[in-house]
Amino acid sequence: MSKKEFMSGDEAFAFGVKLAKPEVIAAYPITPQTIVVERLSDYVADGDLDSQYIHVESEHSAIMAALGSSAMGARTFTATSSQGLLYMAEGLPYVSGSRFPVVMMNANRATAVPWSIYNDHNDSMMFLNSGWIQVYVEDAQEALDMAIQAFRLAEDPRVMTPVMVNLDGFVLTHTYELVEIPDQELVDRFLPPYQTEHKMSLDAPKSVCIGVGPEYHMEFRYRQHHDFDHFPDVIREIDSEYREKFGRGYGVLSEQYRCEDAEAVLMTVGSITGSVREVVDDLRAEGIRVGVMKLRYLRPFPTEDILSLPESVKAIGVLDKNLSYGYEGTVYTNVNSALSRGNRRIPTKDYICGLGGRNISKENIRQIYLELLNPAAIQEGEKVSFVNLHLDQEVDKNG
Amino acid sequence: MAENKKMTLNNLPEEELFFGHKACPGCGGSLTLRLVMKVLGPNTFVVVPANCMSAVSFYYPAMNFGCNALASAFPCTAATMSGIEAAARAKKLEDYTVVGFAGDGGTADIGLQALSGAIDRNDRIIYICYDNEAYMNTGVQESGLTPFGAKTTTSPAGKVQHGKLTHKKNLFDIITAHGIPYAATASVGYPQDLINKVAKAKACQGTSFLHIMAPCPTGWSVPIDSTVSVAKEAVECGLWYLAEYENGEYKLNKDPKEFTPVGDYIRKQGRFKHLNEDEIREIERQRDATWVRIHEKW
Amino acid sequence: MNRPSTVRYQYPKALSEIPLPIAQAGVLIDINSGFRTSRPVFDHEKCVGCMSCYAVCPEGTIYRGESGLQVDYDFCKGCGICAKECRFKAISMVPEEGENE
Amino acid sequence: MLDIRWYGRGGQGAFTAARLLGRAASVYEGKYAMAYPSFGPERRGAPVWSFTRIDDRKVIDRAQPEKCDCLIVLDETLVTEKVNEVLKPESVVIMNTVKPEKYGFIQNRLVTLDATGMALQFLGRPITNVAMLGALLGVTDIVTLDHADQVVKDNFPTKLYEKNSALLKAAYASVRGGSEE
Numbered sequence: 001m002s003k004k005e006f007m008s009g010d011e012a013f014a015f016g017v018k019l020a021k022p023e024v025i026a027a028y029p030i031t032p033q034t035i036v037v038e039r040l041s042d043y044v045a046d047g048d049l050d051s052q053y054i055h056v057e058s059e060h061s062a063i064m065a066a067l068g069s070s071a072m073g074a075r076t077f078t079a080t081s082s083q084g085l086l087y088m089a090e091g092l093p094y095v096s097g098s099r100f101p102v103v104m105m106n107a108n109r110a111t112a113v114p115w116s117i118y119n120d121h122n123d124s125m126m127f128l129n130s131g132w133i134q135v136y137v138e139d140a141q142e143a144l145d146m147a148i149q150a151f152r153l154a155e156d157p158r159v160m161t162p163v164m165v166n167l168d169g170f171v172l173t174h175t176y177e178l179v180e181i182p183d184q185e186l187v188d189r190f191l192p193p194y195q196t197e198h199k200m201s202l203d204a205p206k207s208v209c210i211g212v213g214p215e216y217h218m219e220f221r222y223r224q225h226h227d228f229d230h231f232p233d234v235i236r237e238i239d240s241e242y243r244e245k246f247g248r249g250y251g252v253l254s255e256q257y258r259c260e261d262a263e264a265v266l267m268t269v270g271s272i273t274g275s276v277r278e279v280v281d282d283l284r285a286e287g288i289r290v291g292v293m294k295l296r297y298l299r300p301f302p303t304e305d306i307l308s309l310p311e312s313v314k315a316i317g318v319l320d321k322n323l324s325y326g327y328e329g330t331v332y333t334n335v336n337s338a339l340s341r342g343n344r345r346i347p348t349k350d351y352i353c354g355l356g357g358r359n360i361s362k363e364n365i366r367q368i369y370l371e372l373l374n375p376a377a378i379q380e381g382e383k384v385s386f387v388n389l390h391l392d393q394e395v396d397k398n399g
Numbered sequence: 400m401a402e403n404k405k406m407t408l409n410n411l412p413e414e415e416l417f418f419g420h421k422a423c424p425g426c427g428g429s430l431t432l433r434l435v436m437k438v439l440g441p442n443t444f445v446v447v448p449a450n451c452m453s454a455v456s457f458y459y460p461a462m463n464f465g466c467n468a469l470a471s472a473f474p475c476t477a478a479t480m481s482g483i484e485a486a487a488r489a490k491k492l493e494d495y496t497v498v499g500f501a502g503d504g505g506t507a508d509i510g511l512q513a514l515s516g517a518i519d520r521n522d523r524i525i526y527i528c529y530d531n532e533a534y535m536n537t538g539v540q541e542s543g544l545t546p547f548g549a550k551t552t553t554s555p556a557g558k559v560q561h562g563k564l565t566h567k568k569n570l571f572d573i574i575t576a577h578g579i580p581y582a583a584t585a586s587v588g589y590p591q592d593l594i595n596k597v598a599k600a601k602a603c604q605g606t607s608f609l610h611i612m613a614p615c616p617t618g619w620s621v622p623i624d625s626t627v628s629v630a631k632e633a634v635e636c637g638l639w640y641l642a643e644y645e646n647g648e649y650k651l652n653k654d655p656k657e658f659t660p661v662g663d664y665i666r667k668q669g670r671f672k673h674l675n676e677d678e679i680r681e682i683e684r685q686r687d688a689t690w691v692r693i694h695e696k697w
Numbered sequence: 698m699n700r701p702s703t704v705r706y707q708y709p710k711a712l713s714e715i716p717l718p719i720a721q722a723g724v725l726i727d728i729n730s731g732f733r734t735s736r737p738v739f740d741h742e743k744c745v746g747c748m749s750c751y752a753v754c755p756e757g758t759i760y761r762g763e764s765g766l767q768v769d770y771d772f773c774k775g776c777g778i779c780a781k782e783c784r785f786k787a788i789s790m791v792p793e794e795g796e797n798e
Numbered sequence: 799m800l801d802i803r804w805y806g807r808g809g810q811g812a813f814t815a816a817r818l819l820g821r822a823a824s825v826y827e828g829k830y831a832m833a834y835p836s837f838g839p840e841r842r843g844a845p846v847w848s849f850t851r852i853d854d855r856k857v858i859d860r861a862q863p864e865k866c867d868c869l870i871v872l873d874e875t876l877v878t879e880k881v882n883e884v885l886k887p888e889s890v891v892i893m894n895t896v897k898p899e900k901y902g903f904i905q906n907r908l909v910t911l912d913a914t915g916m917a918l919q920f921l922g923r924p925i926t927n928v929a930m931l932g933a934l935l936g937v938t939d940i941v942t943l944d945h946a947d948q949v950v951k952d953n954f955p956t957k958l959y960e961k962n963s964a965l966l967k968a969a970y971a972s973v974r975g976g977s978e979e
Contacts, residue, residue, distance in 0.1 A: 006821035006831065023489035026482060032837075052485035057516030061478030064471060064513075068446070068482025071469055071719075074489050076482075090472050099717050118837065139858070160717070170837035171860045176817050177832050178824040198719060200467035200483075202442050202495060205722035207462035208469040212718065216459060216708065223715040274858025357837070361861045408752040415700035415757035418772070419725040422755065424732050425776035430755035460706045465723040590752040616776075624777030624790075627753045 002186075002246075007179045009172040010035035012140040013105050013165070015179075016147025018049050019187045022103075023074040023194075026054040026065035030084040031117050032169040033107040037079055059084040063091030063102075070100035071208050073199030075151060078102060081169060082109035082123045089127070095162045096131030097224065098209050099198065101154030102162040104132075105147070108270065108321075109169040110356040118357025119169040121269065121322040125330045131224060133163040133231065134298045136270040140177040143167050145248055148187055152238050155194045158230050168271040168321075170357065182246050190245050231300045253302035258284060259291030259309060264372035267293050267306075267318045267335055272353075272360055276319070279365040290369050301334055307342035314375040315347045317368055319387075321354040328384045347379040353387035364388050406594050411437045420463040421455040425623030427613030427630065428452055430587050431529040432500055435609075438597040439496045439525075441466045444487070446480045446499040448510065449473040451536040452529075474509045476501040477517035480524040496601055498525040503544035504534045506610075507570045514608075518577040521605040525597075528570065528608070531615035539618040543568040546638070547685060548678050549670045551618075556673035566685055571610055575644040580605040582644040586612040588630030592641055592652055599645075612639050620669020629667065636664040637686045640693065649697035661686060700757065701725050703771075729756070733775030735790040741765045743787035750779035750788060800940060801863045803884060804848040804930075806872030808841050811927030815870075816848035818931060818949045819941065823852045826945040832857040845876050852940060868892065868938060870930050872913070879903045892933050892973075894926050909937050911972050920965035928962045932969030943970055 007015065014036045017025075025044070027037045043049035054069075056062045062078050069076040080088060085106055095102050110116040111123050124134060133153065137143045143165070150163040167173050200206045212220050236252045243249030257273075258280050259265055268276050273294045283290050293309070295302055309316075316339075320329020327333075332350035339346060351368055353360050364387050372378060404410070416436040422429040428451055436443065445468040447453040453470040456463035471479040476499040484497045501510050506528035514526060533551045534540040541554040546567045550556040554563040574582050581603045585593040593611060600607035614630050616623045633639040637658035643650045661683045665671040674682075701723035709715045737750075744765055751759045751766070758769040759779060780788040802819065806812030813835040820831035829852055836847040849866075851857050865886045871877055871893040882904065885891070889906050894913035901908060911933050913926035928950060935943055943966070950966055951959050 004825055006817065006825050006833075024482065024485045026478075026485070052489045054481055054485050055516075055520060056478060056481070057512055057519070060472075061475050061481075061513045061516055064475040065478045065482030065485070067471070068469065068479040068484075069486040069489075070482075072444075072483055072486030072490065074486035076486070090474075094472055097718060099719070170834075174837055175832060175834040175860065176820055177857070178830055198717065200444060200469065202467070202492070205441070205465070205467045207457055207464055207720045207722050207724075208467075209471065210457045210459050210462070210718050210720050211454070211470065212459040219709060219715050220718055223712060223717075226712060271860055275861050278859050359862055361864075362859060408748045411748070411752065413699045413760070418700045418723075418757050419703075419729060421729065424755075424774035425778055426755050430753065430778075433755060433757050434752070459718075459720065460708070460724060461726040462720045462722055462724040465701060467722060587753070590749075622777075624781040626755070626776070627778050627782050 002180050002182050004178055004180050006176050007140055008035065008174050008176050009140045009143045009167050010107070010174065011039055012144040012179045013147050013167060014039035015181060016144035017077050017105070018043050019182065019184060020148050020151045020191055021049070021075065022051050022077040024052045024054065024066070024069035024076045025078070026056050026062045026069065026076070027079045028056050028059045028062045028084060030059070030081045032109060032173045033079050033081040033084070033105065035173070036105055059087040060091060063088040063095065066102045067091060067095050067098065067100060070095065070102045071098065071200055073194065073196050073201070075155070075194040076102045077104070079105040081107035082111055085123045085127065086111060092127055092130040092132060094209060099160040100162060101151070101160055101194070103147075103150045103154055104162065104164045106164050106166045107169045107173045108166050114356075116356040117169070119171055119321070120355045120357070121166070122355070124164065124166050125322040127164070128299055128330065131161070132299065133161055134166065135163065135296055136166045136298065137172070138271055138273045138294065139172065140175070140179050141248070142250060143172065144179055144181070145242065145246070145250070148182070148191055149238055149242055151194070152191050153235060155196070156234050156238070158234050160198060161227070161231070166270065172271040186245055190242065228300050235297070250296060252305070253295070253297040253300060254305040255294045255296060256305070256309070257292045257294065259293060259313070261310060261312045262289050262291035263312055264290045264315050264317070264369055265293050265309060265313050266290070266365070266368060266372070267295055267316065267331065269295050269298070269319070269321065269331055272319055272321070275360065275362050276365050279362050279369065283366070283369055288369070288373065295331065298331070298334065301338065303338040303341060306335060306338040307344060313346055315349070315372040315378045317372045318348065318350050320350055320352050323352050323355065347375050348383070349378050349381070350384045351387050352384065358388055360387060406438055406598060408591060412440065414441065414465065416441060416443070416465040417456065418463060418465065419461070421458070422451060423617050423623070425616045425626045426451070427531055427587050427615055427626045428502070428529045429455070430626065431527070431611050431613045434587070434590060434593055435498065435500070435527060435597050436466070438594055439498055439601055442494055443467070443496045443498055444483050445469070446471050446476050446483065446497070448476045448501050448505045449536070450502045450505055452500055454536055473505060475513040476505060476510050477524070477526055478513040480526070481517050481520065481522045484522050484524050496525065497523070498527060500527050500529060502535070503528060503530040503532055504542035507543040507568050511573070515577065518574070518579050518606045518608070521580070523604060524606055525600045526606065526608045528610045529613040530610060531613050531618060532567070533615070533618050535615045535618045544570060547682055548674050550673060551670070561673055561678060562671070571642065574608045575649070578647065579608055579644070581607040582609070584610045584612070584640060584642050586630045586634055586639060586641065587614070588612070588627050588634060589641060596643065618670065621667060632659065632664045635659045636661050637690060638664065638682070642697070651693065651697060658686070703728065728771040729774055730771055733773060733793055735775050735777065735792045736770060736773060737768055737775070737777065737779050737788045738791050739766055739768070740787045740789065743785045745785055747784070750783055753778050753782050799851065799853040800868070801866040802850040802852070802868045802870065802934070802940070803866035804850070804870045804872065805876055806846055806848070806927070807876070808844045808846050810872050811925055812846055812872050813848040814953070815927035815931045816850045818946070818953060819850045819934070820852070822941040822945040822949045826948055827941055829854055830856045832860070865889070868934060870934055872926050872930055877901065890937060892930065892937055894930060909933065909973055911969060913969060916965060916968055916972070920968065921961050928966050929969040932966040933973045936970040936973035943967065
């Protein structure tokens with residue numbers, strides 16, 4: 001029987017990992033991921049989880065130990081955040097290039113300098129090109145559910161690609177919510193033990209992490225790229241089976257909320273979506289037609305979903321908790337690229353927000369929607385703006 | 400068990416587990432690998448970080464290891480081995496060995512942190528540092544194990560700076576300071592001694608570490624047939640030593656009554672060609688100090 | 698001699714043929730003798746079969762044949778360590794003439 | 799929707815109380831709740847805000863609320879006139895103090911109790927969070943005393959639970975005037 005528990009995002013994710021029964025865990029503590037590794041250590045120490053926990057001395061070793069473990073065909077988990085993810089940088093394409101289905105939890109946190117332990121997405125956005133699948137969750141329940149789904153997805157023979165599950169630091173990792181915990185037997189049926197021939201074994205010895213010269217290097221990359229073509233279908237299949245078994249699903253690469261007949265749509269990533277949903281409800285109650293599109297996966301990117309937005313949409317805003325300095329938020333770049341691929345001309349605007357844990361209020365979001373309702377101004381005006389900046393804007397403009 | 404029968408040069412298994420690779424002729428590193436793999440056998444998981452040994456043996460589509468092998472990132476030979484070992488434990492594998500081959504830079508410089516972590520966990524892995532005293536794969540740059548005075552492409556024999564300015568890191572002491580179950584130094588100049596130590600490491604239940612002197616004719620500027628003889632001379636003149644650390648005790652496997660002249664060893668190698676008499680005397684002084692310490696401490 | 702043999706590798710011609718970057722162990726595509734300027738030749742009269750040469754060969758190309766120790770010239774790089782280390786002077790390095798076979 | 803704010807110092811257990819309240823409301827009373835501390839490095843003695851939000855539908859807005867319906871002060875040394883900024887006209891303030899007369903600047907309804915004295919009496923230590931939870935329920939009935947007692951039971955080992963349970967009930971009674979008990 002499933003039961004309900006009041007858990008933080010970190011705790012919920014750790015519990016999801018426990019239900020997924022990884023054979024090997026290699027992780028190094030970093031705020032705000034720490035509770036995940038503490039809970040997993042507890043489960044192993046108490047015998048509630050039969051897993052080899054490797055107490056690595058750094059994140060670089062965590063990801064490379066995970067590579068070694070996954071290369072043996074063992075279900076493998078690691079977790080990190082921010083500076084730790086950056087320290088792992090070298091290992092990320094090692095794992096994805098080798099096509100080993102490691103699952104990682106990343107607690108999204110700002111990157112130094114100025115250093116900060118608080119939330120934004122500058123850490124994971126640096127690694128959109130790392131070959132990992134990236135998914136961002138909205139609440140503790142989705143965190144737990146995606147811990148389980150991530151292993152199923154990564155290990156699917158059509159996928160064989162590592163998955164990074166991103167949780168917003170503190171606002172999600174350290175916030176307690178009601179979470180429904182699935183029954184272990186049901187999880188076991190949904191996620192059977194990982195079986196693969198894609199591994200080193202004494203019966204069939206392999207050379208792993210091979211080198212490929214200029215003559216054939218591009219062909220290997222070509223395959224890696226095109227394998228992503230199949231991932232959306234696999235994600236859809238897994239999510240609908242999950243919904244069937246556990247009564248909860250999250251859609252595929254993205255989720256549209258009240259986008260039907262919407263004039264303005266705001267794109268979100270992660271836990272900010274909840275507040276945006278409430279603003280949408282408030283505005284809809286006032287007869288204002290707005291919607292929100294939650295981008296769950298950034299790799300693979302929900303290009304088709306974005307292009308499927310109704311014709312009623314006259315302006316799109318993007319909430320970017322990250323910034324490619326000197327240019328724009330990275331989600332914005334990707335959204336515009338999707339629109340361009342589909343030859344859809346909709347005015348767009350980037351809203352840089354929440355950097356280093358800056359609060360984003362419902363009033364902030366409301367003002368963004370009101371601005372988006374004037375598509376002509378969006379078309380003509382500044383494309384990149386900052387939300388809730390603690391500066392006197394007037395002085396800035398005059399100065 | 401086959402391990403019970405002592406392995407000698409005469410009864411080494413015929414199977415070649417590291418073969419057909421593209422290493423330079425006379426490579427001390429590949430000789431090290433070949434000999435070690437003879438002892439460890441086919442049920443071995445090998446980790447090689449970015450170095451000559453991985454560069455010459457993982458180049459698609461040719462694969463030169465006959466057993467399982469993984470070409471890992473430079474800083475984390477030990478961590479990758481730990482991951483393999485943990486997975487083998489999780490899968491309840493029996494009768495296997497996990498070994499890593501990193502060079503001097505891969506061990507004493509960039510790989511030291513991960514190695515220290517693995518020894519701390521006492522994972523059942525064999526870490527082998529094949530020491531050719533510089534970053535040879537990238538074209539002979541100075542490492543922490545490059546000896547005093549040696550010329551490399553980043554410690555040139557210039558007008559004001561004469562090769563490497565500092566002495567060779569004392570890696571063996573760094574490792575034994577961890578209280579590791581088994582550590583030893585060895586040399587390709589002494590194959591039987593090397594084989595004996597690999598057999599001990601294979602039987603060790605925790606982390607074991609072998610520091611093997613493996614000359615690189617290219618980087619040392621010596622003839623390609625002198626890899627083994629120059630390795631022997633390093634031991635004979637006292638600049639390298641054969642020792643073990645087991646159960647907290649040090650043991651010298653060879654304790655020369657007197658050393659051959661350092662100058663004879665030095666002058667044969669192009670990398671030391673620029674050194675003057677004072678600098679050679681400095682190398683001798685360092686050697687003597689090392690041996691005083693060895694005799695006092697061990 | 699117990700080692701992998703050389704195979705003719707089929708390179709991929711289509712997306713579906715491109716392998717994942719994990720390969721069968723022990724696959725040889727070509728021979729290594731291009732390195733060599735001279736080759737070791739055994740004098741079987743002098744050889745006592747001590748196997749020192751075998752132990753110090755970086756390539757693993759010396760093996761026990763029907764008439765004593767043999768060299769796999771496809772993979773010998775001609776470094777000459779075997780000849781130098783032989784206490785019985787049973788190996789001599791003979792210069793290669795022209796192209797390698 | 800109810801916003802409850804807890805004000806204390808690191809180590810006083812304000813966040814534990816926030817979490818226990820959220821758990822009682824959600825796990826035992828079928829409501830939805832969210833609980834979180836003011837985020838940051840964990841340091842003993844530093845001022846810590848904690849928040850519990852309770853609603854009949856799923857709580858999804860994570861933005862820190864500007865104002866609260868109940869303000870619970872575990873450590874009165876933190877209180878200045880600035881607390882008025884987080885209060886709505888109808889908000890109630892529950893404070894651990896023996897000198898309520900010092901807080902005339904708070905215009906809202908102020909309920910006080912000597913939680914430190916009670917904690918010393920029942921626990922032998924000045925840990926006031928469970929007492930303040932009891933006082934909150936005595937004033938507001940956000941969750942039943944039985945359910946609060948249940949989450950205290952879930953949270954503490956048996957011996958500590960017994961002491962805290964007694965403290966919870968005593969604090970509850972002290973603000974109710976003892977009549978309901």
